[in-house]
Amino acid sequence: MQPSPFDDTIAAIATPVGSGGVAVIRLSGPLALAIADRLFRKPDLDTLDPPLASRPGKQFLYGWIVDPDASPEPSAARHGSRGARRVDEVVMLVFRAPHSYTTEDVVEFQVHASIAGVQKTLMLCLAQGARLAAPGEFTKRAFLGGRLDLAQAEAVGDVTSARTEISLQAAISQLEGNLSDITRRIRDPIKHVLGQMEASIDFPDEIDEIPPGELSRQIGRVRGDLRNLLATAAHGKLLREGISLAIVGRPNVGKSLLLNALLRWDRAIVTDIPGTTRDVIEETLAIRGACFRVIDTAGIRGDAADQVEVLGISRSRQALASADLRLVVLDGSRPLTPEDREVLEAAAKQPSLIVMNKVDMVADPHAAIAALRPDAHGMPIVAISAKFATGLADLEQALLELALGGEVSTVAGVAINARHEAALRAAEASLEKAMETAAQAMPLDFVAIDLRAAIAALGTITGEDLTEEVIDHIFANFCVGK
Numbered sequence: 017m018q019p020s021p022f023d024d025t026i027a028a029i030a031t032p033v034g035s036g037g038v039a040v041i042r043l044s045g046p047l048a049l050a051i052a053d054r055l056f057r058k059p060d061l062d063t064l065d066p067p068l069a070s071r072p073g074k075q076f077l078y079g080w081i082v083d084p085d086a087s088p089e090p091s092a093a094r095h096g097s098r099g100a101r102r103v104d105e106v107v108m109l110v111f112r113a114p115h116s117y118t119t120e121d122v123v124e125f126q127v128h129a130s131i132a133g134v135q136k137t138l139m140l141c142l143a144q145g146a147r148l149a150a151p152g153e154f155t156k157r158a159f160l161g162g163r164l165d166l167a168q169a170e171a172v173g174d175v176t177s178a179r180t181e182i183s184l185q186a187a188i189s190q191l192e193g194n195l196s197d198i199t200r201r202i203r204d205p206i207k208h209v210l211g212q213m214e215a216s217i218d219f220p221d222e223i224d225e226i227p228p229g230e231l232s233r234q235i236g237r238v239r240g241d242l243r244n245l246l247a248t249a250a251h252g253k254l255l256r257e258g259i260s261l262a263i264v265g266r267p268n269v270g271k272s273l274l275l276n277a278l279l280r281w282d283r284a285i286v287t288d289i290p291g292t293t294r295d296v297i298e299e300t301l302a303i304r305g306a307c308f309r310v311i312d313t314a315g316i317r318g319d320a321a322d323q324v325e326v327l328g329i330s331r332s333r334q335a336l337a338s339a340d341l342r343l344v345v346l347d348g349s350r351p352l353t354p355e356d357r358e359v360l361e362a363a364a365k366q367p368s369l370i371v372m373n374k375v376d377m378v379a380d381p382h383a384a385i386a387a388l389r390p391d392a393h394g395m396p397i398v399a400i401s402a403k404f405a406t407g408l409a410d411l412e413q414a415l416l417e418l419a420l421g422g423e424v425s426t427v428a429g430v431a432i433n434a435r436h437e438a439a440l441r442a443a444e445a446s447l448e449k450a451m452e453t454a455a456q457a458m459p460l461d462f463v464a465i466d467l468r469a470a471i472a473a474l475g476t477i478t479g480e481d482l483t484e485e486v487i488d489h490i491f492a493n494f495c496v497g498k
């Protein structure tokens with residue numbers, strides 16, 4: 017048995033619950049091989065000889081999962097086998113420490129994906145001494161075992177939840193270690209400067225101090241790289257959770273028809289009765305790989321028909337205030353109403369686009385857009401017809417520009433998450449303090465303190481300077497079995 021940093025063995029179902037072709041049950045830890053030896057039988061129901069514990073290298077075996085404590089099947093004696101109660105026909109994969117996902121001994125049973133069979137196999141693993149794995153615990157072991165750093169471990173979660181091809185590519189890039197490499201490339205020059213500084217503090221007679229100008233130049237260069245990486249935060253949000261986009265406006269302007277047109281299916285009810293949408297409706301929309309969470313809302317008006325609409329409108333106002341982006345829909349075939357103006361004014365305080373809808377009913381859309389400008393508060397205007405699906409490509413382009421300046425791009429394919437962003441901002445603040453301190457010709461000791469803080473903040477991205485509590489919190493967001 018290989019030494020393991022953990023003294024217990026964990027088990028979990030690694031595939032989604034439900035019936036299907038194949039499900040995987042995963043075991044990891046010092047007892048994994050012994051448990052598999054108890055539960056696995058060859059096709060003729062004989063036990064493995066030699067047992068797994070004495071077989072070196074990876075194994076790939078076909079046979080049965082049996083319940084070793086149940087009485088044998090009546091037919092067992094007839095077959096001349098040792099007898100056992102079969103649970104499922106399986107393929108077993110065996111990975112020996114340290115060459116496994118978790119760096120421990122790992123066994124994976126590929127079973128038929130029946131809800132009962134999968135549960136039974138898991139229960140047998142638990143009965144033989146395994147413990148049910150916590151969410152993300154396999155990946156946490158891979159991290160603590162040193163196979164993945166924290167940024168890579170987080171990428172595993174991103175890979176499994178990727179909703180578009182670009183999100184998947186960014187997650188794979190992070191899993192390969194690109195974010196970790198970029199972070200180190202930012203951190204190493206700071207370490208280098210700090211090293212020089214400490215040497216000149218410790219041996220003032222032998223090593224010259226770095227001239228303050230040179231110091232500022234070096235830190236400034238690092239800060240530039242750090243800011244480039246920080247600039248991917250908006251992309252990261254777009255790729256991971258999707259940016260929330262509220263469709264707002266007064267009743268009957270065509271908000272729900274616009275949602276349907278963007279989604280290319282009839283998600284929301286559309287009628288010519290004002291006040292049709294009563295509650296917020298949320299759907300995921302991918303535009304060139306970027307992920308938006310589009311929210312259709314109840315039309316905002318002062319004279320709601322009933323209590324339900326009053327509550328719906330209060331949710332619309334909430335969405336208008338809290339979404340990342342807003343589409344203010346106007347009926348281009350009619351003059352602006354006070355309600356339109358109220359929504360325009362509220363939206364103008366945050367990133368928003370004006371959608372002049374129903375241009376199929378307008379003789380001269382250009383003139384209509386020009387007439388709208390004074391009330392647009394500087395927001396971009398796109399003319400469309402939700403009914404005839406015209407202008408949608410322009411609208412999508414304008415949305416991408418509003419979300420991230422047009423391009424869905426990343427630094428070396430990497431887009432940071434909120435945790436990385438916070439760490440980079442802390443590092444940036446420390447670098448700025450270091451530059452200020454250096455500029456004021458303060459003793460180098462003070463600059464060194466700030467540089468150390470920047471190094472520590474960057475270290476949290478790859479997981480070098482983190483408390484157990486923070487690490488647990490990160491893995492708690494994973495699904496069980498990962």
Ligand SMILES: Nc1nc2c(ncn2[C@@H]2O[C@H](COP(=O)(O)OP(=O)(O)OP(=O)(O)O)[C@@H](O)[C@H]2O)c(=O)[nH]1
Pocket residue numbers: 265266267268269270271272273274285286287288289290291292293294313314315316373374375376377400401402403404
């Ligand atoms: N001609 C034309 N009619 C449209 C267009 N977009 C929407 N409509 C019509 O306008 C009416 C209202 O559309 P909805 O999408 O239900 O409007 P809404 O803004 O969601 O309305 P509420 O849910 O009441 O707030 C329907 O009769 C639509 O067919 C358009 O581009 N051109």
Ligand SMILES: [Mg+2]
Pocket residue numbers: 271272273284285292293313314315
């Ligand atoms: Mg509606």
